[in-house]
Amino acid sequence: MGYNPGMSDEYQIHIPPSFEAVYADARGRCSVPRSEFRERYELCEDMAQMLVDHSQAVHHDQGVSQDLVLERTQAGLGQPESGFNPAEAGWVVTRLAELLGWHPGEDLADDSH
Secondary structure, three states, X not given: OXXXXXXXXXXXXXXXXXXXXXXXXXXXXXXXXXXXXXXXXXXXXXXXXXXXXXXXXXXXXXXXXXXXXXXXXXXXXXXXXXXOOHHHHHHHHHHHHHHXXXXXXXXXXXXXX
């Protein structure tokens, strides 16, 4: 991006390039004001963090596959009433999988590996 919205003198939270891409315009510049960009990042990161325990419980306690947990999360966050736009919802689910150490698309129902 033309500026690094993730870092400034006042704001020291690193915003990853994967989230910058959510708000990049065709020229790679941030499409919203910095303050809104930071707020949206914090909201999305917080949501991913908050979903970790619940997702693990659904997977382990209910026997739902990791892929299905992520698919259901994506579907829920994709609803207009969730407050997340589709790109943010996708980022939250990707971040959630990263936090859980899950690799979507692999056969992960078997935890033996």
